[in-house]
Amino acid sequence: MTNLDLFPPAPPPTTGPLEHLLKVSRVYLEPDVERFTRGRDILARFPNAERVEVRSHWNIPGLFGNEGNAEAWNRIKGSTLVLGVKKAMSFEANGRSADFLPPSTANGCVMSCAYCYVPRHKGYANPVTVFVNIEQVLAAIRRHAGKLGPKTEPNPVDPRYWVYDLGCNSDCSADAALSDNVKDLVRLFTVLPNAMGSFATKLVNRELLAYAPRGKTRIRFSLMPHAQAKLLDVRTSPISERIAAIDDFVAAGYEVHLNFSPVVVTEGWQAGYDALFQQIDDTIGDKAKEQLAAEIIFLTHNERLHEVNLRWHPKAEELLWRPELQETKVSQGGGVNVRYRTGYKGRLVEEFQQLLARRMPYCRVRYAF
Structure with a gap:
């Protein structure tokens, strides 16, 4: 059973980075x-959208539990x-990426x-x-x-501040185009003397340039070789655009x-990363280099995600699911994950850091695994 008919054609595009x-x-x-004010504000942005009330955002009949939806992954x-x-x-x-993971303001x-x-x-x-209850999240972080x-x-x-990862379950650059949640978080950290925010992103949202973070928010631009990103980073900003930003x-x-x-x-992954490091070095200025870290x-891949991906993006799995290179690890939650084999992975990590040091010796490595 597929669920394509349950997702009607979209209205005209919204403006901004998610257009x-x-x-x-x-x-x-x-x-x-x-x-909540934030809830009403978001709904006002989409006045023509159908509204369906549900008991829980985690348990939506016909959406998360419907196996046929995998084929409609991007349409949904x-x-x-x-x-x-x-x-x-x-x-x-x-x-690793932060000292603490706070309550998330988005998921997915x-x-x-x-x-x-x-x-x-x-x-x-x-x-x-x-x-939508952003004020409660802000208050929790303050406490x-x-x-x-x-x-x-x-x-x-970080040597000075307690760092909170704001986007471990979402991409804050995209979230910022949907509501002011991210703006509120960035501004919160400007008044917390002992803390800063951080998030990784694959979307260049230039609206964030006006948020005035005052050095209290760390953005980690996610990067990989262009050829890999075209296959794996679906619906994201091009690698060259991320570097240029x-x-x-x-x-x-x-x-x-x-x-x-x-x-x-x-x-040949080494050649791809060598070219990527060279492009970064050629593009960014001295001020960026002085503060750069990585x-x-x-x-790490997952058996259930592998099965879903085979239904909407099987070509990606040719790169991600490599049993000859990987070993199984059962997560704390009981999920079956796979990662590159012990020993082999250690050599890969060392080789990667040597490549990076050769092209970008100024780029400090915060952690690698």
């Missing part, structure tokens, strides 16, 4: 969404918006990167969900940072790092 990615024809919303992403109220205000210690994405881990928990569709006090010992995340975001007051993630091993994350 060609999201044309909302249906909004699923929890009962309390319209009690491009026409569907989910609005919910964030219930749990919990914080998770991280230690309008883009369709084939390796994204978020869909593993949703099933056969992954439209973006925006949480959490206040209890921490100053960061007295530097660590690989780095200087502008530094000038606007952001700390800009690079996120080499995921590193996907293919025949994180390096080799691919």
